[in-house]
Amino acid sequence: MKITRIETFLVAPRWLLCRVETDEGLAGWGEPVVEGRAETVRAAVGELSDLLMGEDPAPIEHHWQRMTKAAFYRGGPVLSSAVAGLDQALWDLAGKRLGVPVHRLLGGPVRDRVRVYGWVGGDDPARLRDAVAARVESGLTAVKMNAAGVVSRSPTVREIDGVVERLSQVREVLGDDRDVAVDFHGRFTAAAARRVLPLLEPLRPMFAEEPVLPEFGHLLEAVVRCSPVPVATGERLYSRGDFLPALQAGIAVAQPDLSHAGGVSEVRRIAALAETYDALVAPHCPLGPVALAASLQVAFATPNFLIQEQSIGIHYNRGAELLDYVLDTGPFGFADGAMHRTDAAGLGIEVDEDAVRTADRAGHRWRPPVWSHRDGSFAEW
Template identity: 60%
Template structure:
């Protein structure tokens, strides 16, 4: 079997899909994307596919090593994300070729269903609570929220008390049976994180995500030593080498992204590294259906998996939702906040190519929001 061609599709709200075709009529789908930089990743996919066309798609590991290391310049968000989408598509092809789900090729499932969490949001605390209670009513047992908007390096007493009060109100409304995860989105300095986390400890968050920017990830020991709250990070780390400096810092949860960190092949290795440090894995995934399907394949075969993010209900300003691109949306049906083990071959989903092509006829140009502090200076989104 040989690879004979490929296509990329920029689709709303902010995603990019890749289809790789073979001479035996088997095609695989991947999702190579850096949110806000889709066109750059599209160019990197084109460059990498020059090597792959004409080769055997089943030699996934050899292709991964060649594409990751053969260009002299390695890593980073664009190249790693292009490779990630290609890797997903190759695993999809291999699963379809062997007529089995990818998780079976990874050693078989270690669980029968995957626990999911959902995002909650609101313009004020009352709206936040309403949204959270609605999600819980749908069966979710875990929710996540952004704790703040743009923050200065040292937040004021008023800003800190407002953030803590918001989480206190949510905990009071949901009770202790519902897990609450907090995303700091890299908006906090180390000093600010060390100040606010002790105030949040009585509320027992499931984890606090990305308290500081990835540039400071190797310094996370200062944060983990200062709090009992489990610290999660990793959405902006792109390889096992990036995680090598982070895993020994005392973090509790690693969050590699299947569309950024080298795909199924590399996240599988990152998860195994994390297990050796007693670190759980919760793949980052505010993305499309292909990334979610790839994440679920990893979740099903990973002993130290914790919980899975998914983007249903997140508004990005586009009209399309994750389920719009699937032939059978029921594959992602939630039962008691879980998705049952995917049984279909490959990634376990069927992409609706007609819907993808229709969306790609009007390609998106989504960009990350640009925030400013009150004094006009740049602020982290």
């Protein structure tokens, strides 16, 4: 079997998919994307394709090593995401070729179901209660909210109290039998995070995500130590090397993204590294169907897995949903708060190729919002 064609598809609302085809008619799918930089990653996939065309897709680790290391300049979000999507497609091909799900190739499943959570807002607290109630009604047992919108570099008393009030609202709707995670989204300084986190502890959040920007990882240990609230981070970390200092700082939850952190191959190693620090894994995934399918395959085979993010109903999905690009939506059902394991081959989904090709003709040009503080200076989104 040889790889004969590699295609990419820019599909709404903000995703990039890739398809790796072989001379025997099999094709594997991946999702290589950096949100807001899809066209850039598309170019990177084209460059990396030179290493794969005409090759047997079976030796995945061999291909991963070459894609990540056969250049003087390595790593970073664009290259790691391009590798991630191609790696997903190679694992999808391997499973289809052998007629088994990817989780079987990773050593076999350790669970039958994967608990998932959904996003409920938080930038503007006005609709939080209704959003949480709708998520509970849909079957979810866990949600994630933003801690705040634009935050001053030195938050006012009102801003700090607002974070607590938001979480209090959500906890009141959820009760004690469901969970909420709080996403700081890198909007807080380390000093501000240390002020806020201890105030959230009585409300028992499942974790506080990205309390500081990844470039301030040297301050992470002090943030972790300031409160018993479990700290999570990792959506902007792309390798085992990136995760090691965060784990050494004492994070409780690692959040690699299957479409950013080197795909199935690297995320399974990040999970194993996290296990040596007694940390759990909650893969980041506000993306499309292939990224979620790949995440689920890793989750089924990962002992220290906690919970899986998914984007069904998320505010980014305007004009398209991940369910629009699969022929069978069954694998993504969560009526009981979890997605259930199947024995479907590869990544476990059937991509609707016609829908993907049609969407690619329209494409997209999604960009993240650019925020400012009241004085006009740049604010973290």
